[in-house]
Structure formats: structure tokens, C-alpha cells
Amino acid sequence: MLTDSHCHLYVEEFENDRDEMISRARAAGVEKFYLPAIDSETTAPLLELEEKYPGVCIPMMGLHPCSVKDNYLKEMEHVKSWLAKRKFAAVGEIGLDFYWDKTFIKQQYEAFNEQVELAIQYQLPIVIHTRDAMAETIEVVSNYKGRVKGIFHCFGGSLQDAEKIIGLGFYMGIGGVVTYKNSGLASVISQIGLEYLVLETDAPYLTPVPYRGKRNESSYLPLIAQKIAESTNSSVDQVAAVTTRNAQDIFGV
Secondary structure: OEEEOOOOOOOHHHOOOHHHHHHHHHHOOEEEEEEOOOOHHHHHHHHHHHHHOOOOEEEOEOOOHHHOOOOHHHHHHHHHHHHHHOOOOOEEEEEEEOOOOOOOHHHHHHHHHHHHHHHHHOOOOEEEEEEOOHHHHHHHHHOOOOOOOEEEOOOOOOHHHHHHHHHOOOEEEEOHHHHOOOOOHHHHHHHHOOOOEEEOOOOOOOOOOOOOOOOOOHHHHHHHHHHHHHHHOOOHHHHHHHHHHHHHHHHOO
């Protein structure tokens, strides 16, 4: 049993073959798909997918840092209203992204902190997006140490970063980047082990080798598991068992 802890299966890239893609993934052993939110425009397709695949496609609620713009206060009201209405697997994906645009850094911090507080209020984990902001993101999370748990999604940092994340009681989401020759991530993982890892695809993004450059999908999760197995001197079955157990620990399943 494999768990895709982070995938955007509700987006338009899957519009023409979504059901077939999910069938391929389930045939490959992927039994659960955790779906992070992006912004208010993604809520309807996100919840429609949950309705079609109850207990299989499992939604989160949150505001992605790249969606923090002039209207972020309105977007945050949307997040708050949905968290008050019903249960979600996590508050996510949330965090800091200084790669694309630094116009709204102050607002990103405000949205990030407010959403961590919401996660604590509703006793939910958080799923974190960080790009070109690892130190800053770790600093924010350290302010809540012991009060919230979750995942640093798409981890691609150093061993020192990993040790800080582990020290905060968080897990690291490992995706297709681990299969990229020059990423260095496999080497970091070899020094961490499986105890603090979960699997993810981030589909349709960050496709693993040998499909890099094409649309990613959850059926490629075994390729990521295989690379992690090689890096940690484990079997694929061990990787599947430990990472699925870790996902269950985080999401409370």
C-alpha cells in the first residue's frame, strides 16, 4: 500500500483522463491521495473529487503562498469559513515562497502564521510549501514547536535542514526530485532514513525520471519509492510500509 501525501488531482491538467489516471495509480498500489488546496478557485473541484472518491481522495484546506496577493484577506476568510464548516485532513498547503515574486512577503508571513494558528485551533496538521525560503519557514514553525505537526512538502534541502525539521517533530515529503541526478536529495535521504519521510508526487508537477518533462501522475509514486529504497538500503515494501504509517500518523487516519 502506497500513500500519495500530496497531489493536485483536481486541476485542469487531468480534465480529460482523471478517472483513468486514478485507476492507473490504484492499480500501481496507491490507495490514498491527499489533496492540498491552492486558493478559493480550487475549492469546488477539490471537494467534487472527494465526493466522487470518498475516503480515497482526501482534501486539505489552505491558501498557497503563491496565491497570497492583494485579495489575500478575502482568501483567508474563505479558508476560515471552510475550516469552521467541516473536517479536513490538514491545513495546507501553506508557507513561504520567495522564488516567483517578493511583492507580498509581509502578507505571506501573515497568512502563514494565521493558518498555523488555525491548525492549532482545529487540531489539524499543516502541510508546508517552501521555496527559496527554507530558513525563514523553519524559523516560523519553530515558534510553534510542540503545538503543531505536519509535513515539509517537496523537501529538497540539506542534511542540516532535515535535522532542524526532524527536531521540530515534522516529516519531509519526498517526490520526483529525488530521482533527479543533480539534486543531491538521495544523498541526504541516505543519512536520514525512512523514519521521517512520506511519499508524494505533487502531480501534475515535478515528474520523476524517466518521465521528467511530462505531466506527473500518482501512478509514478512507485518510481519515487524505488529510488528511496535504493538510497536507504531498504526494500520497496519497507518504504511503502513506513511512509504509509508516517502519513497515517500525520493525518490521523
